[in-house]
Amino acid sequence: MENFEFSVPTNLVFGKEAHKKIGSLVKEYGAKKVLLHYGSGSVKKSGVYDDVVKSLQDAGLEYCELGGVKPNPRLALVYEGIALAINEGVDFVLAVGGGSAIDSAKGIAVGALEETDIWDHYQYKKEVTKILPVGVILTIPAAGSETSTSSVVTDEANERKDSMEGQLLRPVLSIINPELFFTLPKNQIANGVADMMSHIFERYFTNTKSTDLTDALAEATLKVIMKNAPIAYENPQDYNAWAQLGHSGSMAHTGILGLGRSQEWSCHPIEHELSASYDVAHGAGLAAITPAWMEYVYKSNVPMFTQFAANVMGVEGSFRDPDAFILEGIRKLRAFFNSLGLPATLSQMGIGEDKLELMAKRATGEAFGKERPLGNIKPLYWQDVLNIFKMIK
Amino acid sequence: MENFEFSVPTNLVFGKEAHKKIGSLVKEYGAKKVLLHYGSGSVKKSGVYDDVVKSLQDAGLEYCELGGVKPNPRLALVYEGIALAINEGVDFVLAVGGGSAIDSAKGIAVGALEETDIWDHYQYKKEVTKILPVGVILTIPAAGSETSTSSVVTDEANERKDSMEGQLLRPVLSIINPELFFTLPKNQIANGVADMMSHIFERYFTNTKSTDLTDALAEATLKVIMKNAPIAYENPQDYNAWAQLGHSGSMAHTGILGLGRSQEWSCHPIEHELSASYDVAHGAGLAAITPAWMEYVYKSNVPMFTQFAANVMGVEGSFRDPDAFILEGIRKLRAFFNSLGLPATLSQMGIGEDKLELMAKRATGEAFGKERPLGNIKPLYWQDVLNIFKMIK
Numbered sequence: 121m122e123n124f125e126f127s128v129p130t131n132l133v134f135g136k137e138a139h140k141k142i143g144s145l146v147k148e149y150g151a152k153k154v155l156l157h158y159g160s161g162s163v164k165k166s167g168v169y170d171d172v173v174k175s176l177q178d179a180g181l182e183y184c185e186l187g188g189v190k191p192n193p194r195l196a197l198v199y200e201g202i203a204l205a206i207n208e209g210v211d212f213v214l215a216v217g218g219g220s221a222i223d224s225a226k227g228i229a230v231g232a233l234e235e236t237d238i239w240d241h242y243q244y245k246k247e248v249t250k251i252l253p254v255g256v257i258l259t260i261p262a263a264g265s266e267t268s269t270s271s272v273v274t275d276e277a278n279e280r281k282d283s284m285e286g287q288l289l290r291p292v293l294s295i296i297n298p299e300l301f302f303t304l305p306k307n308q309i310a311n312g313v314a315d316m317m318s319h320i321f322e323r324y325f326t327n328t329k330s331t332d333l334t335d336a337l338a339e340a341t342l343k344v345i346m347k348n349a350p351i352a353y354e355n356p357q358d359y360n361a362w363a364q365l366g367h368s369g370s371m372a373h374t375g376i377l378g379l380g381r382s383q384e385w386s387c388h389p390i391e392h393e394l395s396a397s398y399d400v401a402h403g404a405g406l407a408a409i410t411p412a413w414m415e416y417v418y419k420s421n422v423p424m425f426t427q428f429a430a431n432v433m434g435v436e437g438s439f440r441d442p443d444a445f446i447l448e449g450i451r452k453l454r455a456f457f458n459s460l461g462l463p464a465t466l467s468q469m470g471i472g473e474d475k476l477e478l479m480a481k482r483a484t485g486e487a488f489g490k491e492r493p494l495g496n497i498k499p500l501y502w503q504d505v506l507n508i509f510k511m512i513k
Numbered sequence: 514m515e516n517f518e519f520s521v522p523t524n525l526v527f528g529k530e531a532h533k534k535i536g537s538l539v540k541e542y543g544a545k546k547v548l549l550h551y552g553s554g555s556v557k558k559s560g561v562y563d564d565v566v567k568s569l570q571d572a573g574l575e576y577c578e579l580g581g582v583k584p585n586p587r588l589a590l591v592y593e594g595i596a597l598a599i600n601e602g603v604d605f606v607l608a609v610g611g612g613s614a615i616d617s618a619k620g621i622a623v624g625a626l627e628e629t630d631i632w633d634h635y636q637y638k639k640e641v642t643k644i645l646p647v648g649v650i651l652t653i654p655a656a657g658s659e660t661s662t663s664s665v666v667t668d669e670a671n672e673r674k675d676s677m678e679g680q681l682l683r684p685v686l687s688i689i690n691p692e693l694f695f696t697l698p699k700n701q702i703a704n705g706v707a708d709m710m711s712h713i714f715e716r717y718f719t720n721t722k723s724t725d726l727t728d729a730l731a732e733a734t735l736k737v738i739m740k741n742a743p744i745a746y747e748n749p750q751d752y753n754a755w756a757q758l759g760h761s762g763s764m765a766h767t768g769i770l771g772l773g774r775s776q777e778w779s780c781h782p783i784e785h786e787l788s789a790s791y792d793v794a795h796g797a798g799l800a801a802i803t804p805a806w807m808e809y810v811y812k813s814n815v816p817m818f819t820q821f822a823a824n825v826m827g828v829e830g831s832f833r834d835p836d837a838f839i840l841e842g843i844r845k846l847r848a849f850f851n852s853l854g855l856p857a858t859l860s861q862m863g864i865g866e867d868k869l870e871l872m873a874k875r876a877t878g879e880a881f882g883k884e885r886p887l888g889n890i891k892p893l894y895w896q897d898v899l900n901i902f903k904m905i906k
Contacts, residue, residue, distance in 0.1 A: 131518065131519070340732070
């Protein structure tokens with residue numbers, strides 16, 4: 121086990137009707153003027169928008185708003201939000217939505233206070249030293265951004281998707297009311313499940329030894345997600361299934377499941393190239409890439425992948441053919457994703473072969489003249505990423 | 514699943530040598546004068562005391578000190594610490610020790626700022642509104658007080674052990690260096706294991722339905738503890754086993770494992786009467802009481818105890834005789850405690866029969882004229898507590 125330093129100061133408020141308390145909760149942070157940030161009209165159609173505005177007004181808070189966040193949130197809107205936040209004297213940014221609205225809100229909250237251009241924070245990983253408090257009302261359990269230390273934004277013009285990291289990027293407040301998930305379309309349910317599972321996989325697969333507790337917690341959370349996802353997928357009004365998924369999705373990205381161990385984080389940057397170039401849903405891209413990545417790297421750590429097959433995917437029987445045992449685990453994972461209608465190939469997402477090499481070179485930095493291999497189980501250079509793409513073309 | 518609100522702002526600093534950074538870490542909280550609070554001479558013998566003092570001095574911090582914390586920490590010493598903290602103008606209380614030193618430090622930190630007599634906070638549960646920041650260097654993994662919201666103190670003169678609760682009681686900083694556990698005597702190892710397991714049991718056993726994630730996380734943590742405890746017990750120099758136990762013990766009492774569910778909390782107050790009257794070790798008392806409590810209440814929630822027997826204790830075979838299945842799980846738990854030299858009866862702890870009824874009546878409040886039954890699985894009145902005592906007399 122490795123040394124670590126960790127805290128999760130985010131106040132998680134979980135349960136029925138929880139979002140209707142947003143006004144008084146935000147007030148606890150001394151806020152006077154809130155920037156309400158959201159995506160499409162779905163929050164208006166569902167009534168969440170009205171609930172939130174009423175609660176803010178009841179608490180005597182001023183607010184301004186910026187809608188229009190798209191999946192794979194755009195840098196251009198972040199700039200717009202920063203200008204708005206500064207002009208309006210906003211002192212709290214409230215995201216109402218899923219990972220895209222939250223990540224966009226984090227970008228705005230940093231950009232409103234930092235002097236540096238916000239894209240430099242994403243691209244050059246310039247440290248975040250100042251941020252307006254960010255609150256979240258979660259409407260899609262997926263990205264885990266409601267408790268995480270990161271934000272991912274896309275520079276559409278340049279086909280770049282990049283991430284910013286830092287303890288300050290944790291929201292101060294996150295509200296999870298599973299009732300808000302009842303109206304999600306099936307593809308968003310599935311994408312969300314793939315995304316939260318990937319946040320655990322990226323932490324779970326490690327070459328660090330003696331990590332019993334985080335192994336067991338990660339396996340437990342993955343199994344809870346795999347048990348409840350089909351229930352919510354079949355019956356999106358199932359509160360209990362959504363409660364487990366909402367809670368698990370947040371747990372998946374707090375960092376708790378990755379303490380004291382080297383982490384992988386290769387499938388995420390690989391997938392980011394798909395999203396940046398083809399605007400595919402992040403979760404869908406991860407569902408296709410993850411099993412292929414497993415097949416590509418498992419020989420570098422057979423015990424870890426045997427444990428995965430047994431403890432997460434429930435493979436039973438003889439361990440004497442480790443390859444067969446592990447491949448059965450990966451097959452079961454792919455079948456699980458398939459049962460939720462998630463893609464297994466690039467062509468299923470409309471991605472052809474023409475940009476594969478470019479995307480592989482961008483993923484590792486080779487395209488920008490400074491390659492650093494991805495991942496830990498087996499360091500991946502651009503040729504490896506290309507090989508993985510070709511496995512699922 | 515029930516609604517909840519939750520955060521763990523405690524900064525957990527985990528790993529080898531971690532305690533040697535204490536000076537610079539404490540300084541991050543703006544501290545100028547630290548009250549160093551510890552127990553017996555063991556922190557001096559082990560060299561931890563010298564490491565801490567050096568680190569505080571290197572960071573340019575002033576400090577004063579108060580040693581002498583005993584197991585089942587005493588109210589009298591808390592009063593002494595409060596006076597010292599006020600007189601010396603202390604602005605940070607640093608506990609170096611296990612649960613007793615930490616709980617005593619929390620009492621001092623509250624008492625130094627609150628006007629109310631500190632014992633009123635314990636006895637009448639007066640809300641804590643002010644507290645000096647508390648830091649911890651953990652030397653015994655057991656009580657979980659390094660991340661918890663509670664403090665338990667004993668009024669020796671009146672044989673009362675009472676607890677104070679509140680989000681403010683979480684330490685701001687907790688340092689866990691598993692190397693500091695290498696010199697623990699076997700009985701303290703065993704007591705600690707029983708204590709951390711009880712913190713999970715008190716949350717795990719519930720009548721709340723649809724709690725998949727917290728069930729699974731609790732089961733995972735319990736199994737990690739039961740795997741690693743015998744290793745550390747046999748070889749107290751095993752870093753990896755201690756790392757798992759240290760991490761699990763903190764996880765056990767953050768609250769994460771009890772979110773969204775009714776909780777039990779009956780064995781703890783019952784045991785507190787043993788500690789208050791006979792000064793037995795808290796963990797030892799819990800090891801004796803817990804299996805008896807299970808036998809006494811399991812019929813009130815057979816599915817929950819069946820799940821415990823299967824998922825925690827690894828009982829296999831036919832479920833068609835649920836009583837036999839559950840009793841086998843309890844037998845295995847008792848055997849586990851026994852393998853660590855923990856007691857199964859009151860007489861093994863030198864407790865006779867003369868005070869059983871008084872302790873039972875104190876546990877439920879009957880002795881003070883206002884009985885409120887303990888627990889949730891099956892509400893326990895003083896006659897029930899007496900029955901449990903008699904099962905293990």
